[in-house]
Amino acid sequence: MASIVIMPKQGLMMVEGTLTKWLKREGEPVAAGEPLFEMETDKLTITMDAEASGTLLKIIHPEGDVVPITRPIAILGEPGEDISGLMETASPPEAVPAPAAGPAPAVPAGAPGRRVSASPRARLRAEENGVDLTAVPGSGPGGLVIERDVKAHLTSRPAVTPLAANLAKARGVHLSDVAGSGPRGKITAADLPGETPAAPASRSTRAVPMSGMRRAIARNMLASKDANAQACHRMNVDMTAVIDLRRQYGDLGVRVSYNDVLIRVCAKALTDFPIVNASVEGDRILYHDYVNVGNAVSVPGGLIVPVIRDADLIGLTGIAARSAELIEKAREGRLTEAEYHGGTFTVSSLGMFDLDDFVAIINPPESAILAVGKIAKAPVVITNPLGEDELAIRPMCTLCLSYDHRIIDGAEAARFLQRVKHYLQHPVLLI
């Protein structure tokens, strides 16, 4: 009797694992206790032994697949055993799909998806034997498929090789429509209509040297992860007031972006919390009495962070003007080194890509970075002027502050983020 090998749960918090290596090939025998595959969790790499002896009939997930725990990854059994029934149970929709081998087959009329009226026992027998119930005529009341219908179908069903059964399922072919050419009419893979899509003759890997910008990004990001004690706080902010503020500037004919407002707000909050504006050098903390806020800009082939100098001094319209200029230069590759160095804090917005929120990596030698998600209408509970709670629809945005815990404590970071939120919700304080 064939059995399913599942992605094992290794540790309380594990929800999925990565198959790193199959130690047996399909068709190879394996004994219980013999190493079968290697896997990786977020915590460890481990070799898993086979729990039963048999032949590795089918590898459901190839190396590299990330599979949720308890999902089937392979089938063990006797050579030649029909595993089409197990395959059916082994491929529910939530499984991470293996890379598709070709275009999805068209679903024939009356195929899976149609609700079949069948007794529980008929379903059980069908599942055990890999029978597609849609192909079984029901003899019970109202065409109900009952056990004996499945049994009758099994005895009348043409014999089929396991490979043909699998291929037929993959291509959506009804075996009852296929004439078998094997011994006593057995259906083989060659009898099936359609062809297995051939893999391109040669597929390989190519090496491309990193660009200078890519190397710098790689070096900086790794150094940041390596050197900083990065922690992260998240906070939801009501953007109603910011939207009003932008509209009011718009009425004056001045274009101010959300990012400009965020830079202005952060600059003010940074003057309130000098430690967030500081950096680490060896065993010393360097407090800067200037506030230079970087603005992460995506450019072809990478990203760059032009710096708005003295962001705490030049006011919102100043920031808007400077920012527009720097972004244009960045996109054209005309930034001078001075224009992207010397930042003390960075704001990174990816809301335009529909991100609800995300965690950014600190841009060294800075000590914190603010990641800004999209502004989206969301239901929130507010207290109305009568003091009653009610649901309101508000434009909400999630801010995510990554900070270097070596010098910024969690409570301090939280207070900073709280202040940013307060300014965003009460922008009159920016005056």
Add this chain to the structure above:
Amino acid sequence: MMTYAQAIRHVIQQEMRRDPRVFVMGEDVEKHGSVFGTTRDLYKEFGPDRIRNTPISESAFVGAALGAACAGMRPIAELMYWDFAFVCADQIFNQMAKTRYVFGGNAKIPMVLRSQQGTGRGNAATHSQSLESIFMHIPGLKVACPSAPADAAGLLRTAIRDDNPVCFFEHKMLYTTQADVPEDPDFCVPFGKASIRREGADVTIVANLYYVSQALEAAEALAREGISAEVIDPRTLVPFDYDTIAESVKKTGRLVVVHEAHQNNGWGAQVVSQICQMAFPYLDAAPVHLGAKACPLPFNPALEAAVIPSVSEIVAACKAACYVS
């Protein structure tokens, strides 16, 4: 060979000899030997102290038996008909069933309450009911329902030796049935263990008391039509052996429960419910539950027969479950 009634009398006699705390009380149990002879002549051996006649007050003697049980005796109280349980319902459902519980286990209740029930003798609406489902419903009572002489002996001995109150349901039409009963003076049938009375592959029939014989008759008729029925007698309703039935249904895929007790809210409904939980994927047809119609039991024999399930109804239900017309 022994009749069902003789088997009961025999076990009472043996247990009274074995344990001086065992005694019988009820209406006409002494010289009359009770209506169906289950205590015949026992007064000659044990005297009127241990085979005690009581006034016609079920509340009084069931309550007295309960008190005796609390005080360490092992009484066997006999109601003339289970229908009379309603006269002493408080003693049974509020006292017998709950005394051990409400006193935190400090009082054991090693008491048996026996009686007979059922149709077949034209005893009419207030002397023919099958009431075991009600006793199954109230927690605190064990419920035994022997369908054959050997089970009557083995279950009664287990009941007498049990430290908890046991309601022992006999059927008036079974008293004259005859069969071998083990001679062993310690022969006990454990509670909560069903008996497979006939093995089969196509449909499981669950029945108790008199309807075990009806189910066996139906199985015989079904066999002639090529349908193999398995007949299971749960023997005790509390505790209930669902596992044996579930295993059988996993094999056959079909379940028919039949009892003389009224169909609506009868114990068969509980069995269907449990088996649907335990063996749903194995069911090939909706389980069927047969019982007496929701009608007081008529005096007229023809009408009485129309109210309770017939063998042909059991056969028809099994065939329908097997999708055979």
